[in-house]
Amino acid sequence: MKDVSQKPDSLRIARATATLHAPAACIDLLRTGETEKGDPLKTARVAGILAAKRTDELIPLCHPLPIHRADVSYELMETSVRIVAEVQTIGPTGVEMEALTAASLAALTIYDMLKPYAEPDELHIQDCRLERKVGGKSHYRRALASPRTAAVVVLSDTVARGTKPDTAGVFVRDALIDAHFAPVAYTVIGDDATTLRDRVRALIDEGTSLLITVGGTGLGPRDITVDTVRPMLDVDIPGIMETARAFGQQRMPYAMLSRGVAGYIGDTLVLTFPGSRGGASESLAATLPGIVHLLETGRTGGKHPGGYGEAS
DSSP states (O other), rough: OOOOTTTTOOOEEEEEEEEEEEHHHHHHHHHHHHTTOOOOOHHHHHHHHHHHHTHHHHHOOOOOOOOOOEEEEEEEOSSSEHHHHEEEESSSSSOOOHHHHHHHHHHHHHHHHHHSOGGGGGGGEEEEEEEEEEEGGSSSSSSOOOOOEEEEEOOOOHHHTTTTTTOOHHHHHHHHHHHTSSSSEEEEEEOOOHHHHHHHHHHTTTTEEEEEEEOOOOOTOOOOOOHHHHHGGEEEEEEEEEHHHHHHHHHHHHHGGGGOOEEEEEEEEEEEEOOOHHHHHHHHHHHHHHHHHHHHSTTTTOOOTTOOSSOO
């Protein structure tokens, strides 16, 4: 199965349809609900909902998901019925397969209940398709539409001395490149407040769009990043690192100890990530969609769907 442990939960909705073609007399039976096995539409609705809830048992590589809503509805035509299945969850992966499975099983159930009333070649199912999906990367992008500058500053005495390799900062740098940030500056410095302050100011003066520090967010005597950066912030955005901590806490019990802060210094968005490889990668996984959205639509005056800045 695909690893989705580094994907943040979001509201996911999928709608799928399938069409069953049948003689007009069979469609009339669907309208009345009178067949020897009972009401086909009501039975198929239950079958479709159950299918959505058990998709992971039917399709080997599907993830089990909490199904918060599943429903099946119908559109009756003269010689066909269109089955519409909609499924909703809040999770790290989508419910497209659940919706498609629901539509398919509902269509098969109707087929089974109508087959005594038609010849085999008079019944056929076609055009099972996904019609709509909401949530995930299709709505919350994890990459910029056009490049913006970024910088990663790693704070570590041991890495700066060359006695320990940096993995956390390198991961963040490479992930930002994958998200279409360019160029991405990368610097390693010791845990020194004056050096950090000077480096931050230099990057601000260069017009860097995004600055991420890695390391120094803990409670040790050399963890100076937060105490240095916080007074420099012009606009505090507490929700960014609250999101990172909540995401990390679901994966290990020490994420709550990170003191990371985030906000704007001038027009530069600044985030302070933990220095561990896991803490940095989880922080970026949790915050990247918000970072992309904010840089493209936020402080610079951009507009986003549903915002007050849009003309009605």
